[in-house]
Amino acid sequence: MSRAAPASFLFRGTALPWLLLLPQLVITxxxxxxxxxxxVWQSLLREDAFGLRSEFVGMENFADVLSDPTWLGAFGRTLVFSSAVAFLALTAALFLAVQADRNIRGSNAFKTLLIWPYAVAPAVAAVLWLFMFHPQIGIFGRMLNAAGIAWDYKLNGDQAMLLVIVASAWKQVSYNFIFFLAGLQSIPKAVLEAAAIDGASPRYRFWTIIFPLLSPTAFFLLVVNLVxxxxxxxxxxxxxxxxGPGKATETLIYRVYTDGVVNLNLGSSAAQSVILMILVVGLTVVQFRYVERRVHY
Amino acid sequence: MRRDTTAYLWLGLGILVFAFPIYLTLIGSTHDASTIGRGDVPLLPGPLGAENYANAWNGTGGGRIQGSPAGLMLVNSALMALGIAAGKIAISLLSAFAVVFFRFPGRMIAFWLIFVTLMLPVEVRIIPTFQVMVDLSLTNSMAGLIVPLIASATATLLFRQFFLTIPREYVEAAKVDGAGPLRFFRDVVLPLSVTNIAALFVILFIYGWNQYLWPLLIINDRSLETIVVGLTKMIGTGDAQNEWNIIMATAVMAMLPPVAVVVLMQRWFIKGLTETEK
Structure with a gap:
């Protein structure tokens, strides 16, 4: 609330504004x-094997989680998975946005055809990729096997990881595309034309003018893509x-789900949730600080 | 000229990569299960389109599939998506109005209480939220599907941002005319907010339609199943003997409503997307 308006520009009262806020505050x-x-509370407790009693164990759940090799494995896997998804989705989107930003005929139709995958649910995107890469019924799965590559993502962990990365990135490209295109279109054309007249090659123009001007957008998108x-x-x-297979595609959020819902290990699952919350809050704070800096220059 | 051609080529390739999976699914949904199960993936439409879609719609796919009828699941998904979108917009309009146009004790506290929720998506606190639902006996209900997901700060912040651009003199003019705050809300603020509401609605409808982990957790009752969750349940472990033609028809129906919303309301969609996130 940086803008302090004089009192006559605002309504007075206490009951009514709180009443208006009530629905959101109750739900929140x-x-x-x-x-x-x-x-937070449960992450400090531990239940006995029958779920009858729970005792206060302090930071023990966190110590257990952070020293559990399978959790650390999931953590490392999440880093690999997330950076791969973000990298793929960002580079493909930037590339397509640069092409669509050209003054070519029909660029609006191209835009429409590139943004609709945003509406496809992640789970449905996965199903579409399953139809293509299923080892028995998928067209590409069968082609790979026919070409002598033993393709079965249900048996091979690396292949499973590859498939979930590509399916996840596929769905995210259109989101990034929209933001990159908006960023590109806000770059003053005069600057680019001046550089072109001075003899700067298209590639040089991209890396010295366009890319630095896009970097705030890119950074914002990086955080969104990681989340x-x-x-x-x-x-x-x-x-x-x-x-699966094994734990080859078990990420942190998947692990919270299996520990909390399937294995009913509430203390550990709560500790994992708290760790995830800290991670997201950290990412958000980094983003806000960066955005604030951007506003000032 | 040459550079234009490469742009066309790359954009065409991009569109192909996006469209091909959908094309394959559409084609698959017009063939019989054994053709697909054998792996003879056809690239041209088959004769069974109407029959497959009718079977998927009614949940009468035959022996192996125990899926809920897609017609029912579509209704559930639509109710959930509309409820989430309408609920978020309603509570956010009210709270943003209170924060921007009133001066009252505790205003900053209220603002921050809402603002911090921006940081944590529902997935992070999913298990404890689920337990709260059990305590309130809201599992297996449409309300349980909708209400917890309308608690988020994004929409409130967007409306706050927009309300701050409404000239303050309007408030003074309303006061001079003897109009109270609620009258001002109805006659000035709401009409000015129509485009913002439309833009937000598109984004929130898609957000609601595409929910996965939350419905998966709190709904066991098949009559409340949403289509995105129902679709993946039909696949199970991905056995080749599945009735893939019915599954593909269901996948098409799961995609159609949100994609139609994006394509038909494209202008509002882009406005909503770029403004909620910035």
């Missing part, structure tokens, strides 16, 4: 603060590989 309290508090890859891709993994 019930479904946000209460569960978040519960997660997407951390959480929204649960649907992709759940419908394609269920975290």
């Amino acid at each position: 309290g019930l479904f946000f603060f209460w569960p978040a508090g519960q997660a 997407y890859a951390f959480f929204d891709t649960f649907g992709v993994i759940h419908s394609l590989t269920q975290g």
Whole structure:
């Protein structure tokens, strides 16, 4: 609330504004603060084997999680998975946006044809890729096998990882495309024309003028893509590989789900949730600080 | 000229990469299960389109599939998506109005209480939120599907941002005319917000339609299943003997509504997307 308006420009009263805020505050309290508090509290408790009693164990759940090699494995896998998804989705989108930014005929139709995958649910995107890369029924899965490559993402962990990365990135490209295109179109054409007249090659113009001007957009998108890859891709993994084969595609969010829902290990699952919250808050803070800096120059 | 040609080529390739999976799914949904199961993936439409879609719609796919009828799941998904979009917009309009146009004790506290929720997506706090639902006996209900997901700060921040651009003199003029805050909300703020509401609606409808982990957790009752979750349940472990033709028809129906919304409301979609995220 940086803009301080004189009192005559605002309404007075206490009951009415709080009444207007009430629905949102009640829902936020019930479904946000209460569960978040519960997660923190439960992460400090441990239940006995029968779920009858729980005792306070301090940071023990966190120590257990952070020293569990399978959790650390999931952590490393999440880093690899998320950076691969973000890298693929960002580079493909930037490339397509640069092409679509050219003054070519029909560029609006191209835009429409490139943005609609945003509307496809991650889980449905996974199903589409399953139809293509299923070893028995998928057209490309069969081609790979016919070419002598033993392709079966249900048996081979690396192939499973590759498939969930590509399916997740495929769905995210159009989102990035929209933002990159908006960023490109806000670059003053005069600057680019001046550089062209001075004899700068297209490639030189891209790396010295366009790319630096796009970097705030790119950074913002990087954070959004990482958050997407951390959480929204649960649907992709759940419908394609269920975290398998073995644990080859088990990411942190998938692990929270299996520990909390399938294995009913609430203390550990809560500790993992708290760690994830800290990760997201950290990412968000980095983003806000960066955005703030951008506003000032 | 040459550079234009390469641009066309690359854009064409991009469109192909996006469209081919859909094309394959559309084609698959017009053939019989054994053709697809054998792996003879056809590239041209077959004769069974109407029959497959009718079977998927009614959930009468035959022996092996125990999927819920897609017609029912589509209704559930639509109710969930509309409920989430309408709910978020309604509560956000009210709270943003209170924060921007009133001066009252605790305003900053209220603002921050809402603002911090921006940081944590529902997936992060999914298990504790699920337990709250159990405590409130809201599992297996449409309300349980919708209400927890309308708690988010994005829409409130967008409306706040927009309300700050409404000239303050309007408030003074309203006061002079003897109009109270609610009258001002109805006659000035709401009409000015129509495009923002439309833009936000598109984004939130898609957000709601595409929910996965939340419905998966809190719905066991098949009559409340949403189509995105129902679709992946039909696939199971991906057995080649599945009735893939029915599954593909269901996949097409799961995609159609949100894609139609994006394509038909493209202008608002892009406005909503770029403004909610910045």
